[in-house]
Amino acid sequence: MNKKTMIIIFAMSLIVSACGFPSAADTERISTAAAQTVEARFTQMAVESATPEPTKTQKKPSPTLTMTPTKVPTSLAVPDGCLVANFVSETIPDGTLIETGAYFWKSWTIQNNGTCTWNKNYKLVFWDGDLLGAAGEYNFFDDISPGETMTFPIQLLAPDVAGNYQGSWKIKSPSGAYFGVGQYDVPISVNVNVGDPGDLEPGIISVVYSLSRDPEFGCPANVFWTIHADITVSGPMNIRARFAKSDGVWESKETLIFDEAASKTMSMTWPLYKGAGPAPRWVQLVVLHPDDEDVYYPTYTFVNNCPDVVD
Template structure:
């Protein structure tokens, strides 16, 4: 605005000088033109200033917004979250991938307040990495329902095979609808879920005071309700090997027992076999579970002590053949006494 006024003043001075050199009649005409021109410039500049002032006041009066600028990854996560009822999870590491196969306790199952139940999922390893026993199931969000923050996978799952994951949960005390979400986590600390969008595994239950889940028959007997679509599976194996103390003469055979504690999540038939480091494989053994619990299997192992003071080593393993495939190995070493 200051520049515009300076320009007008300069133009008036120039016209004044020009007028002094003209005839009186010409001076009158030029003076009139100069005045009209100056007035036009003043009107135009005043209008522009008014527009700028109004725009500035309007902008200042508008509320400030903090709309975030999304990265490509965040934008894709928002799109996935709004297109599915399940929450978006952290992107999985290359090589780690899972596929949902089946589950127990369908979404919407109703429990009485405080009732304990077991939720089971069967997942398939569709990645290129083997899930070792160091992989974990971790609670992600929602209602934990008394689940641990982390739970070891407990077995080795090769690409292309399936694993059964069971969590012991407890219905909340208040009536309502509850949702819980969990994911897998590799030893590097990266989490991943199922499918292309890495969806968490989940459960959705209803709690109602009008529902009775367990009926007491006698003081020591209860009726167990098996959820629809229940998946019977071996959920854990522990191995205990009773290898002799070091010190036997080198060259002698080592005879010892190895025990395996097999835990299943319900009633069903388990088939398994023993394997030894020397290539021996037992016949298929069958174990019948009348309910969820643990059974012990024992095998006799024979190893040859080394002929030097280095000692000897070997391993023994148990492989679950059905209803799901799990293999657990125990590595042993022995220090013999040279002759």
């Protein structure tokens, strides 16, 4: 006997006991009602068993990403004061005349004024302007210890079109830091005037004065002041020049011969003896042209800093 049948019999017995002995019709009605009751109960049980109560689930927190800062490898880190360079000299002065389509060599001499050695992983790299047929970068070909100098020569190519061309370069460390020369970290540069051979006429690009003193310090009876004039030309040429002085005296003529664009120096010494006054004095470079007017460059003034005022 199954469970469903037992429940029906139990239900009928309860009804009989409550109402007395039933008739055949009543028995049929009771059986039908009991069957419907049992069926409804089983239907409810089936629904309850088929539809479980939802269970609460805890939401997992999103993982927190922690960014680890990128570190420069110790071998590539640049110590403070390492990347300090000083410009010493160059070839191909600014304004040099170059024929169209001609190859030429430009070089810079740089001093390591930093605190560490620059090795062969350092590079001379193009920074701005006209590349002039060069590669974009050049590895150092030797180590440069603090205080030492190195000359960097590179071959360049003048364009086929006449004009002024200039390009700048800097130094790149193995860690990727760029630096130039001097207090303001400026690039080194090349600046040339390109033209057709028949149109090139060399000339003086600049005249720069400087002063030296013997002795360098102190005020002995006699002090010798020497004035220097650095003359830069754009190509092969000869120059005849002399110094004019504020006291009306002219120094002797001198001839400078240039085989190429370069700089050369003319100098004159002005001795000041005991009793010289404090009045400012000046000198002036004059370039002589036999077939044209002489060219007078600006004057250079200096002051006697050990005057013995007796005049």
